[in-house]
Amino acid sequence: MSVMTHHISGNCADCPIRHRAVCARCEQDELEELESIKYYRNFEAGQTILWSGDKMGFVGTVISGIASLTQTMEDGRTQMVGLLLPSDFVGRPGRDGSAYDVTATTDVVMCCFRKKPFETLMAQTPHIAHRLLEMTLDELDAAREWMLVLGRKTAREKIASLLSIIARRDASLSPNGPAGPMVFDLPLTREAMADYLGLTLETVSRQMSALKKDGVILLEGKRHVTVPDMGRLMEEAGDDSDGGLMA
Amino acid sequence: MSVMTHHISGNCADCPIRHRAVCARCEQDELEELESIKYYRNFEAGQTILWSGDKMGFVGTVISGIASLTQTMEDGRTQMVGLLLPSDFVGRPGRDGSAYDVTATTDVVMCCFRKKPFETLMAQTPHIAHRLLEMTLDELDAAREWMLVLGRKTAREKIASLLSIIARRDASLSPNGPAGPMVFDLPLTREAMADYLGLTLETVSRQMSALKKDGVILLEGKRHVTVPDMGRLMEEAGDDSDGGLMA
DNA sequence: GGCCTCAATTGATCTGGGTCAAGGCATATA
DNA sequence: TATATGCCTTGACCCAGATCAATTGAGGCC
Structure with missing residues (x-):
């Protein structure tokens, strides 16, 4: 995997609204589809949501709490490479493994979709792919912004x-x-x-x-x-x- | 903008081949379409291809030479946030401005597409959007990989x-x-x-x-x-x- | 050859942030 | 009331990498 995060505007208190946010332009049918493959997961503070290298079977969004993406060297040095706040998206459609550890910094609730059906749905509905592309581009900007912070400040x-x-x-x-x-x-x-x-x-x-x-x-x-x-x-x-x- | 880079496998010596690489699965029709909106641009070593904040009217791929993405603080400290090698993609479909300076490190030849027609084409051909999503996810992984280098090594x-x-x-x-x-x-x-x-x-x-x-x-x-x-x-x-x- | 210029090396010194170590201050457990 | 535990602060010292400065070396050009 690799993970994407993005602050989607609008109400993030409940999951169905987030579905709409994932694809603001998609029709009711698509929302229904998403509804049918969603499920919730809870994680405790400190718990690892996903280990680097694991194959991950789901994508999803953070509903409450904070999760973080970290990379670790063999000798233990670690670098956080992303913060996931409520409404941020986790997952990498099209990839199997995770490239980072994803850890719950506080208690976290996620709304997940099984990966396969989600990908199928994405293949059928271009709007979802476009939305994900936009989110990923924002993530990329943010990561590069952070490179300046890490390298020069x-x-x-x-x-x-x-x-x-x-x-x-x-x-x-x-x-x-x-x-x-x-x-x-x-x-x-x-x-x-x-x-x-x-x-x-x-x-x-x-x-x-x-x-x-x-x-x-x-x-x-x-x-x-x-x-x-x-x-x-x-x-x-x-x-x-x-x-x-x-x- | 923000810029995406990706090493597309295969022969990169000539532009049409790269079109195929941008969308390996697209049909001949789409290649023809891309052909019709493409043009070449040359840049000298040291020349700025795009200033941060500029609206950019094109997307494209580097054909030869090396370009770099840099961010600069008011006091002159600069951080390179990406390297563009031959076959790498430049541009951000869906965005107007550039977030970074794009500079030719050596002499550079680029194969460009006017942005509007490219976006139109992308909207019509899902494969291109999927390909761009994949490339952007790779870019994101690479940027995060580099955050570990900058922060901890x-x-x-x-x-x-x-x-x-x-x-x-x-x-x-x-x-x-x-x-x-x-x-x-x-x-x-x-x-x-x-x-x-x-x-x-x-x-x-x-x-x-x-x-x-x-x-x-x-x-x-x-x-x-x-x-x-x-x-x-x-x-x-x-x-x-x-x-x-x-x- | 002599003279630029630009890239790179190398030395001497300084300093921001790392490292090691000793508390402080909550909340929790008994 | 004592005692542990997790998180944070503060101090003393050190060193990797920054800064300042001098020098070398490889073209290019007259």
């Missing part, structure tokens, strides 16, 4: 980039609109942040403290973040024009 | 990873089959290598010298490389199981 800029992406993704949580302060809870441990950013957890912790001391963010407890000024945060990220990994 | 491992990818891509150039020594010319300056690997050109140079001193590679001049033992090189890359950026 300082630790402080990396942290600011991650916070800014999460904040943007959770724009709905802003109490006073996108211009006002942003408030959100970090869905990741310091270690997970480090794996995403190509840093150590100690450096993540230090830079979080530094951003706090400098008033770029406010921290309540370890996870609850307030960003008084998004513009300032994005400056810190070294990134005016912007594109988010989570598309 | 040492300078020496990064260099070895790059050499091993180029060597594998040029497997045909091995005089004694894939098991024998590999010989190839580096298509990149030290600086371009550095931009790809998230290093400085000095570090690239030092690590090349080190790999040479340790017998991992032989250097004739600055660009002509012999790899006596590919297994050794891949060990140095910290990468037994393997996936190539250039898919």
Whole structure:
């Protein structure tokens, strides 16, 4: 496999709506078809959804919780290569194996489709293929955006980039609109942040403290973040024009 | 835009063959259609093919030469996010703008299709969309593979990873089959290598010298490389199981 | 030959972030 | 109340790779 993620606009609280989102233009018939091959799966925090190299028998979307895609070297070094948030798509039509470990970072509920029928359906309905192509292109943009972060940014800029992406993704949580302060809870441990950013957890912790001391963010407890000024945060990220990994 | 690259198997010396490669299963009619909207463009080494943010009016494949996708920060730091080798596809059906600078690293010849007609054709022929989806998924895998390189590997491992990818891509150039020594010319300056690997050109140079001193590679001049033992090189890359950026 | 220019090498020094190690602070278990 | 466990913070030190700088070498051109 390889995994695709994409934030589909619209209501993501229930699965059938997501079917519509997967293919906004497809007819009721196709939705029915999708309905008939869907099923739900639950995963606990820390549980591995899919091992790298496994053949995977399903594709699906994350309904709730956070999952992550990680690659690991023999000596244990790991790099997170993608974050899956609710409404993101998992799976690779046309491929058997997974290229990464897919792990539930929090408790996760997924809505799955058996792979074979899904592929059959996709072959019959061009709109689904087009939608998947679009999603994959967005994923590719996001991955490449992240290559700049990993290759060229300082630790402080990396942290600011991650916070800014999460904040943007959770724009709905802003109490006073996108211009006002942003408030959100970090869905990741310091270690997970480090794996995403190509840093150590100690450096993540230090830079979080530094951003706090400098008033770029406010921290309540370890996870609850307030960003008084998004513009300032994005400056810190070294990134005016912007594109988010989570598309 | 965003750009997709993929090494299509088969003869890449002439353009019509590549049309067939874009859609191996499409009928003659479709090839004819593609023929009628194609045209060639030449670019000199160093020339920018497409600026980030530009609307792009074409898609196409690289016929000869090397092009690269780069992202640049305001202060000048740059990261290469993709390499386009002959037979690789450029363009993003369905999107207008480019997200990256596309630059000719050497002299480049491209076979282009005007974007609109290509999209129309794609909408009519599902096989093309499927092929593009596959290519994009490969690109995504490659980009994520590279995230591990950028985030977690040492300078020496990064260099070895790059050499091993180029060597594998040029497997045909091995005089004694894939098991024998590999010989190839580096298509990149030290600086371009550095931009790809998230290093400085000095570090690239030092690590090349080190790999040479340790017998991992032989250097004739600055660009002509012999790899006596590919297994050794891949060990140095910290990468037994393997996936190539250039898919 | 002499003189550019551009790519690459090599040396000397500095520093951001890694590494190792010691707590702190919750929530959980007894 | 004690005790463990998971997550996080902070400090002290070190080193891989960045930075600054000098030099070499291979064409190309007059």
